[in-house]
Amino acid sequence: MNLALYVAQRVSALILAPLVLVHIGLMIYAVNGGLSAGEILGRTQGSIGWALFYSVFVMAAVVHAGIGLRNVLAEWSALPQRAVDILMFVASCALLTAGFRAVYAVTA
Amino acid sequence: MSAVLPGIAEGASLNAYVWRGGENGEYRVFNVPRRENQTVLDVVTWIQRHQDSTLAYRFACRVGMCGSCAMTVNGKPRWTCRTHVTRVIEGDDLRIGPLDNLPIIKDLVVDMQPFFDNWQAAEGRFHPSTDRTQPLAAVKPQSKARRDADAAIECINCAVCYAACDLVRWQPDYLGPAALNRAWAAVNDERDAEPRRIMKAVSGDAGCHRCHGMRSCTAHCPVGLDPARSINGLKRRSLWSLLAGDSAREDAY
Amino acid sequence: MTPTQVSDVSLRLPLAARRRHQGYVAFLLHRISGIALAVFLPLHFLTLGLAIEGADELQSFLDVADNVLAKVFEAGLVFALVVHVMGGLRLMLLEWWHWDQQHAFWLTASLGAGCVVALMFALSIFV
Numbered sequence: 001m002n003l004a005l006y007v008a009q010r011v012s013a014l015i016l017a018p019l020v021l022v023h024i025g026l027m028i029y030a031v032n033g034g035l036s037a038g039e040i041l042g043r044t045q046g047s048i049g050w051a052l053f054y055s056v057f058v059m060a061a062v063v064h065a066g067i068g069l070r071n072v073l074a075e076w077s078a079l080p081q082r083a084v085d086i087l088m089f090v091a092s093c094a095l096l097t098a099g100f101r102a103v104y105a106v107t108a
Numbered sequence: 109m110s111a112v113l114p115g116i117a118e119g120a121s122l123n124a125y126v127w128r129g130g131e132n133g134e135y136r137v138f139n140v141p142r143r144e145n146q147t148v149l150d151v152v153t154w155i156q157r158h159q160d161s162t163l164a165y166r167f168a169c170r171v172g173m174c175g176s177c178a179m180t181v182n183g184k185p186r187w188t189c190r191t192h193v194t195r196v197i198e199g200d201d202l203r204i205g206p207l208d209n210l211p212i213i214k215d216l217v218v219d220m221q222p223f224f225d226n227w228q229a230a231e232g233r234f235h236p237s238t239d240r241t242q243p244l245a246a247v248k249p250q251s252k253a254r255r256d257a258d259a260a261i262e263c264i265n266c267a268v269c270y271a272a273c274d275l276v277r278w279q280p281d282y283l284g285p286a287a288l289n290r291a292w293a294a295v296n297d298e299r300d301a302e303p304r305r306i307m308k309a310v311s312g313d314a315g316c317h318r319c320h321g322m323r324s325c326t327a328h329c330p331v332g333l334d335p336a337r338s339i340n341g342l343k344r345r346s347l348w349s350l351l352a353g354d355s356a357r358e359d360a361y
Numbered sequence: 362m363t364p365t366q367v368s369d370v371s372l373r374l375p376l377a378a379r380r381r382h383q384g385y386v387a388f389l390l391h392r393i394s395g396i397a398l399a400v401f402l403p404l405h406f407l408t409l410g411l412a413i414e415g416a417d418e419l420q421s422f423l424d425v426a427d428n429v430l431a432k433v434f435e436a437g438l439v440f441a442l443v444v445h446v447m448g449g450l451r452l453m454l455l456e457w458w459h460w461d462q463q464h465a466f467w468l469t470a471s472l473g474a475g476c477v478v479a480l481m482f483a484l485s486i487f488v
Binding site for chain 3: 185208274323324326327328337343
């Protein structure tokens with residue numbers, strides 16, 4: 001399993017890199033444009049493009065964070081490996097749900 | 109530290125805190141006379157000869173070739189015969205303990221069995237492809253694979269890297285830098301008949317993907333090897349194996 | 362005798378002696394920043410989820426959050442993100458392009474420092 005997780009971690013990182021750059025670019029645009037929440041949402045809501053973009057973003061981020069945290073818990077906590085795996089799987093599902101909800105909130 | 113050794117005053121001594129006992133032992137202090145040219149092994153030997161003959165420790169060549177005298181000195185795993193007291197002493201104090209990450213037998217002596225078990229588990233042994241009736245293999249010394257193997261082959265199993273590695277400390281079932289370094293040397297040996305077997309052995313859950321690149325192994329290796337580089341080589345190779353649909357994938361999940 | 366490498370030089374850090382080297386510092390920064398981001402992420406998702414109630418809910422949250430503490434938080438976030446991405450870049454350079462560890466560390470460290478400064482300006486965090 002470690003090999004699969006290693007690959008997933010690296011692949012999700014490669015996906016995240018350009019997405020994060022775009023996201024930061026957006027933030028810079030929004031901050032310098034002095035956009036309010038309403039103005040931002042006005043542009044993102046109803047957009048399939050942004051929905052897709054952020055859905056991919058959420059999935060990659062949850063995979064990456066989940067695997068990373070699994071390593072942290074396995075190495076730095078006293079929990080047995082099995083417990084760590086189950087805990088991180090459940091936590092990742094919860095995070096994924098919160099993430100998709102956020103995507104819905106911003107792009108629906 | 110300056111290249112010129114400071115003169116040692118007449119009658120100067122140091123406080124050597126030496127681990128005594130097993131896992132539940134403690135540090136005991138010995139007052140040891142300092143000398144101009146003195147290694148930590150000299151200190152340990154002096155204690156055993158003049159103060160406490162029950163002190164247990166390992167050494168063999170005492171000239172930096174065999175790796176038997178590896179111990180933890182002021183927190184770092186090193187060869188005590190190659191560690192000059194002036195380079196590590198903190199004030200007047202030296203703290204000498206057994207190697208980390210291995211069970212303590214007594215005092216400064218550790219059980220190397222888990223280290224060698226991992227060595228075997230990583231398949232870092234030669235798998236013959238021919239026999240003596242065949243011609244010798246013509247290996248180009250400058251080929252990339254041979255250079256990679258040669259860079260890793262000088263390991264003498266002293267376990268300093270194993271003692272330095274935090275991943276071994278946190279997860280004792282991890283194969284560890286020495287075993288993986290040897291596996292890398294073996295897998296690059298074109299005479300070895302079973303590179304896939306080696307890759308399978310190092311791609312399991314206790315294998316090379318546990319390494320997070322902190323490189324304590326390379327930082328401490330007394331021979332100047334780079335186990336971290338070897339482990340990265342194995343990681344790279346495991347990806348190619350995966351993409352090539354190799355049997356190395358089986359049981360790796 | 363092995364040559365002394367820059368990475369072997371003892372750093373005056375509150376770390377165990379065997380950990381006082383460049384590679385461990387890089388690992389620790391990468392891990393701490395990763396944990397920080399992983400803690401931040403659910404908070405971020407939940408905050409954005411406020412928009413479900415409408416733009417005003419989100420806006421009122423953003424207004425409340427427009428203070429010094431928030432700026433400190435933003436700065437921390439930018440720092441954590443840059444450190445983590447650069448740490449990841451270092452690992453990729455070491456693992457896949459077998460760069461020398463000194464080159465990988467200093468390239469990513471300096472690139473990271475540059476990015477942090479640039480982002481502080483670009484996002485108007487304190488500057």
